[in-house]
Amino acid sequence: MTKLLHATFGAMALAMTALPAFAGDPAAGEAAFTSQCQNCHNVTNDAGEVxxxxxxxxxxxxxxxxxxxxxxxxxxxxxxxxxxxxGTAGLVWAEDDLVPYLLDPTTFLRETLDERRARSQMSFRVRDEATARDIIAFLTQFSEVEEDAEGES
Ligand code: HEC
Structure with missing residues (x-):
């Protein structure tokens, strides 16, 4: 019985890790962008609209x-x-890279480049992963990948 339970939980854990990471909430992401990102960034389309x-x-x-x-x-x-x-080495921004980047840009670049002295010029960190995912969901609305994302959430 215990074995069976273990097997069941094992399978559940596997199934959960196989799922794509949970998507953030774009509305919460907009609020977080406003308070955390817009001191340095904006979102301006090709027509120049902010x-x-x-x-x-x-x-x-x-x-x-x-x-x-x-x-x-x-x-x-x-x-x-x-x-x-x-970027030259092939980094194209996707959610799975943006989360660790936003949580700690310099550490992310050191690990990505395998270079201890790498550093980021972005001197800001998002405090938790859920907020990072919310902000990414918000930014996804202004990116080409929007069409590919599932419409739920
Ligand atoms: C204090 C200013 C500052 C804040 C606040 C800030 N950033 Fe940045 N960000 C920068 C700078 C400067 C860079 C360029 C980094 C470099 O050249 O290493 C950057 C780079 C980036 C990049 C990479 C863009 C690219 O073209 O490769 C992303 C993505 C990003 N920031 C997202 C965010 C998000 C999301 C927030 C809010 C949670 C945020 N930043 C907050 C200054 C900031």
């Missing part, structure tokens, strides 16, 4: 279309060398 944040905010790169974009690749933004290197 869809989130404030106009003329250039401390951080425009986050319009960031999901699915090569890291460190926006024309005209002066990125740090490590982020550019990560």
């Amino acid at each position: 869809l989130a944040g404030r106009p003329n905010m250039r401390t951080g790169p425009n986050l319009y279309g960031v999901i699915g974009r090569q890291a460190g690749s926006l024309d005209g933004f002066r990125y740090g060398a490590s982020l550019v290197d990560a």
Whole structure:
């Protein structure tokens, strides 16, 4: 019986890890973006309309279309060398990379590049994973991948 239970729980755990990570809540993400990100970033579409944040905010790169974009690749933004290197090495922003990046950008770049001295020029960290996923869900609305995401949530 115990064995069977273990087997059952084992299978459940496996099934759960096989599921895609839970999706964040875009409305909560918008609020978190407003309080945590817009001091440095905005979301401006190709027509120049500011869809989130404030106009003329250039401390951080425009986050319009960031999901699915090569890291460190926006024309005209002066990125740090490590982020550019990560992009050149093949990093294209997806939720699974953005979560650890937002929680700790420098550690993420060190691990991604396997380079102890790598560092991020983004001096900000999101405090918890759920908030990071909410913000990513919000940003996904301004990215090409939107069509692929399931419409639920
Ligand atoms: C204090 C200013 C600041 C804050 C606050 C900030 N960022 Fe950044 N962010 C930057 C800078 C500067 C960069 C460029 C980093 C580099 O070149 O290493 C950046 C880079 C990024 C990138 C990579 C973009 C790309 O083109 O590769 C993402 C994604 C990002 N930030 C998301 C966020 C989110 C989401 C928040 C809010 C939770 C946030 N940032 C808060 C300054 C900030």
